Amino acid sequence: MHAMQYELTLPADYDMGVIRGRVARIGHLLDDWEGLGLKAYLMRERGVDGSPVNQYGPFYLWNTVEGMNTFLWGGAFQGLASDFGRPVVRQWTGLVHEEGAAADASAAVAVRHRRPVPEGVVLADFMAEEVDATRRLAARDGAVLAAAAVDTSRWELVRFSLWAHREPAAEAAVGEGPGEGEVFQVLHVSQPGRKTLPRGRQW
Template identity: 70%
Template sequence: MHAMQYELTLPADYDMAVVRARVARIGHLLDDWEGLGFKTYLIRERGVHGSPVNQYAPFYLWNTVEGMNTFLWGGAFQGLSNDFGRPSVRQWTGLSYEEGGAAGSPARSAVRRSEPVPEGAELAELMADAVGTAERLAEEDGALFVASAVDTARWEVVHFSLWTQETPKADGDVFEVLHVSAPGRERLPRGRQW
């Protein structure tokens, strides 16, 4: 499992209806993308849920590197780059994936929480804690799924969760979900990834 996200931070007075219309028009194009576990089309609006910015920030979980590479190098990502400029694409190695009791329900919000891996930390213990965090969050009411992953270049763990309610039961950056493409969700490996 591979996690990926890019963020397009937009001007403070940007009309987010433009992003909403774009997702309504093209969001379905990844509904059957080979190798994709799911893509969540996410936005943050300045002043909503404490967001300091307007932002379009899709989050992906990939079943295969080939699917991810086809998206990035095969033309789909180029369209976004042509319209908004090419963003940096963050990638994380999967640690854990858990489905919550609300799996399959409509998603309203997502939360991303990042935490640094301290220098000198016992890596096995810290990664096991990240798995435990995913398990605990998945048990919360309204949880659709939770993924934990690690960026070993920045030594950062990210916890990403999807929720049925507008105000989720997790700490971190809160996003509104505009659409979810989940062609390979059932093939995402559950639990610890090592």
């Protein structure tokens, strides 16, 4: 499993209806994308759920690097880059993925929590603890799924979760670990390969 995300931070007075309309028009195009486990089309709106910014930030879980590369280099990503400017695309190596207690529900809210991997920790122990924490998160009421991944170039861990309702998502954002997570609205989910995403720890 490979995780990926890019963010478009937009002006404070930007009409986020433009983003909603864009996703409504083109979101279905990845519903059968080869190699894609899941793409959550995410949006943060200034003043909503504590967000200080207007932002579009889709999050991906890939089954194959080939599928990801086809998306990035085959033309699909070029449309966004041409319309908004080319964003930085973050990538993380998969650590763990678990289906949630509400796995069959539609996702309405997402939470992203990023933190550094501390210096001096025993990596095997730290990652095993994160696997356990992600499993506990997925078992909570309202959780659709939870996953964690690591960027070893920055030694940064990202934990991502989808939720059926806003209240448990807000609780998860506060209670996931050091610092608060960021809450996103889910506009659409493309999940052609979700059932084949590897479950559990990824090593």
